[in-house]
Amino acid sequence: MYRVWNFVTNYSLLLIFGALIALVWANTDPHSYHVLVEYPLWFNDTIGVSMEKWVKLMGEDAEAFGHAETAKVLTAHYLVNDILMAFFFAIAGKEVWEAVILKNGSLRGKKAATPLFATAGGMFGPIGVYLGLAAFLGSDTYDAVANGWAIPTATDIAFSYLVGRLVFGAGHPAVRFLLLLAIADDAAGLIILAIFYPTGDLAPAWLLLSLASAVGVYVFFNWLPRRLDRGDQIRPRSTWVRQKLSWWPYLVAGALSWFGFAQSGLHPALGLLPIVPTLPHADRAFGIFAEAEQYLTDLLNHTEHLLKHPVEVVLFLFGLMNAGVEFSAIGDPTWLVLAGLIIGKPIGVLLFGYVGAHTLRLGLPEGMRTVDLFVIGCVAAIGFTVSLFVASVAFEPGPVQDAAKMGALFSFAAAAISLVAGKVTRVQKREA
Template sequence: MYRVWNFVTTYSLLLIAGAIIALLWANIDAHSYHSFVDFVIVDNFFIGHPHEEGGHITRTLTLHYLINDVFMALFFGIAAKEVWEAVILENGALRGRKAMTPLIATAGGMLGPIAVYLGLAAVLGVYETVSRGWAIPTATDIAFSYLVGRMVFGAGHPAIRFLLLLAIADDAAGLLILAIFYPTAELAPEWLMLSFGAALGVFVLFNWLPRRLDRGNQLRPNSTWVRKYLSFWPYLIAGCLSWFGFQEAGIHPALGLLPIVPTIPHADRAFGIFAEAEEFLTDLLNWIEHHLKYPVEIILFFFGLLNAGVEFSAISEPTWLVLFGLLIGKPVGVLLMGWIAAFPLRLGLPQGMRTADILVVGCVAAIGFTVALFVASVAFPGGPVQDAAKMGALFSFGAAIISIIAGKVLRVEKIHG
């Protein structure tokens, strides 16, 4: 497998740093922290949090909105790029029979947490209050789970690939959940015509048409001219239009780049999820991802800073629902569905991987952090319930300790490579 270590290490360290600063700040001076998070950049603007004023809707652009709804679109765009390549390209990680067991295990890793979350909510008598947060514990943080997975299995263990497939498929499902179940306002689906029209237009004019005109000409003059003189600019403009269409449609605008990613010229084969080797490819999609790497790392620092600032006094039932959904529902769901896929369905496991390793993978995948925080911020309005749910997402770091212990108890053999 091509190395991904440098990318996720930097990504993780900056995100952790932002989260730690936020936790300390919120528990030392909560008022100044929340004033910072809700700082108003522009009032009565065309983007921002909607609110009714004088009988019509106006928007306020806050620092929180700028990070969570605008800049995080770049993070989800990179995630979408990895999913798209894994599905569409030759040797894509999510193509064919080899991906079926991890994909079915992913379904278990989502259904298990939902069942635990909603079941415990019903038992505790808080179902009506917290049911909207059912998707929070379905998340798997790709970077952190990968880091912990390396500690438990070693870089060369086949379970690492299994874990990465599960995590990327989990995030793909999470993007769909956000789009379908968590609208940001009253739905106005007609605005999606702007998003998908921008995607269709930029694909036809700047991707399909130049290639069509270059048929039979190995020099590819039209495609070369578009790439040399226009570069990423048509896709940036289309991305802005798509983002705005999502905002106006009432779908979370952080997902606004999803229709644009498949329209960008891409490589003809996959090198692996977040593979360093892709830095040396010349296709526009990988070029864009490479140049977004450092800006997105900074964005994720601010995401941690603006979202992880929860007072410890906020701990309550939603905290435990999210936490137990991740720590119990995720491993059990992954093990159960992974076993069904591997044996009753006869899809098998990667060579060198045991049934016990599936359970350990499920424990590692229980680290929800980034996406769990994001879903918590859209599932509940700001207040005690949201803060309590976020605390559960932060506490899911405990899955790292559980994973290391499980690896020792189940005698996982580390394979370095």
């Protein structure tokens, strides 16, 4: 039913390729890499990082770019992390939206109860380990790294799903459980980014622009055509809107929503999320990685298919712009992030999953053992993409951010740990 290999090849390998280039570049010629990341694409008064911050980041190199005094600078890093990554989070939001809203959504009903408990454990466990060890290292370390508490809560859905298949086999119920956990983790991660990591002073009035964009595009290009077509099986107005206008009204609404987020102080990479639910959607979904998804012709799935290849490029650029960390940057934040992931995740998933499955008697999927929860936690400890992203917003550019990013990169060690855990716990692989 599920075809993960193409997804991993298209998305994850390009991301890894970009990250590897960045690592090599940053460790052979850090100065030129730094200039690339902060390269000014547009001096303006509306979009980008503040001029003051850019000059501080560029240092003496800022003088090489002759420019008039403006309030903002659109840099290469801002373009990728704050604008282009909005399309990546829109796809993640689409999967979460389907899982929650559709009648047979994977995050609805009793079948999702235990995975949701395990998801909570997979977040509280890493936070507890991260902050607990930071406190043990002393108040200076704690104060320096405390804002990065959300970094080890992330789960890289594509890599974790791939490793889960290797450990359990494609037909094992634990793989489905892992997928539900990862989707719920994505949803929680989006909420954390919005609430705890604003990009500037909050100006919530600007969110009215995002709200108006979402409501307007839904009413005029989704609800109204269907309303006017009631009783008419030909549905001429809905068909005209779908064929002639397609996704263009939603792109315009998305641009306005993104701008509202950017001006409100919330992270603009989340700016397309309010628009996702407004697109016409089929009454069912086959699930992320499902081959059958490509045959759905509703506008939401059609738009996701159109975004597929552009987002591949975006993830390559994301790896290139964010993974360029010098190995000399390894420090306390590296080990705190890594400990949060490879210790906190398995323990948290096991404890909370046990409470949900046995104490509250919500149960586990047929054929899945309690000890499998621990192995699932090991697999979910691969943070990578979202951990890198959170590290980039949790800390200002500098040694602490670089060290935390290295911890996110090192989380790939969880793949090897998962394979060992599967052997030790005698997981019986089941192929589809």
